[in-house]
Amino acid sequence: DAGVTQSPTHLIKTRGQHVTLRCSPISGHKSVSWYQQVLGQGPQFIFQYYEKEERGRGNFPDRFSARQFPNYSSELNVNALLLGDSALYLCASSSWGTDTQYFGPGTRLTVL
Amino acid sequence: EDKVVQSPLSLVVHEGDTVTLNCSYEVTNFRSLLWYKQEKKAPTFLFMLTSSGIEKKSGRLSSILDKKELFSILNITATQTGDSAIYLCAAGPNFGNEKLTFGTGTRLTIIP
Structure with a gap:
């Protein structure tokens, strides 16, 4: 069985731009969570989605948003990149x- | 604010040594303590502990949770170079709420 897949692998953007990251969960899993890991730190919780509804949000600004699709895949969007x-x-x-x-x-x- | 603290931050030992990694936590509605191994990118799941005093083992790795003192340890015996990685500790709240709070991690380096 395939594990969790994410795309793209790498991305380079400039300040002020927007980015969309994608995630496909393990088959049969209905919950997806997003974490940000800055170099030298542990992962920090951003969002959790289950059945297309937001179930949890971490301490991140409104520039960060996410959604989950009917097939349980998910997108994380970040606006006005810093x-x-x-x-x-x-x-x-x-x-x-x-x-x-x-x-x-x-x-x-x-x-x- | 939920907090997970790991120690030491970094550890260098020789192959064959035994190491103990520490994790203390303060998490609202604590339910489970998880250990992950991170080598390149994706943290790999090692253990989940929910009951105090019950040791979990997998080969040369073992872990135990003390819910009274709010800490966990991860032991690795007869270390090998392949054990070199960052070991992350995370704590999670109530059943059904899957936000994990991570520590900074312990960077373990095994010298041949």
Whole structure:
């Protein structure tokens, strides 16, 4: 079975631009969470979606938004990019009701 | 504010040594403590602990949770160069709410 997949692998943007990151969960998983991992730090929770509804939001500005589609895949959108948004963005999927989350390989975003 | 603290931040040992990694947590409505191994990008799930005092083992790795003192340890015996990685500890709240709070991680380096 395929694990969590994310696209693109790498992305370079300039300040002020917009970016969309994509995630496909493990087959059968209905919950998707997004995390931001800045170099040298642990992942920080951004959003959790289940059955297309937002179930949790971390301490991130409104420039960050996400959605989940009927096939349970998800997109993370970041507007008006700042240099500080440079990070590894991780997507994790799980079955609802369990805390075991399985992570994808991440998207490395560099903002210049 | 939820908090997870790991120690040491960095550890360098020789192959064959035994190491102990520490994790303390303060998380509202705590339910589970998870350990992940991160080598390049995707954190790989190792253990989830929900009951105090019950050791979980997988090969040379083992972990235990103390819910009274709010900490967990991860032990690795007979270390190998392939164990070199960042080990992340995360704590999660109530059943069904899957936001994980991560520590900064312990960078483990095994010298041949």
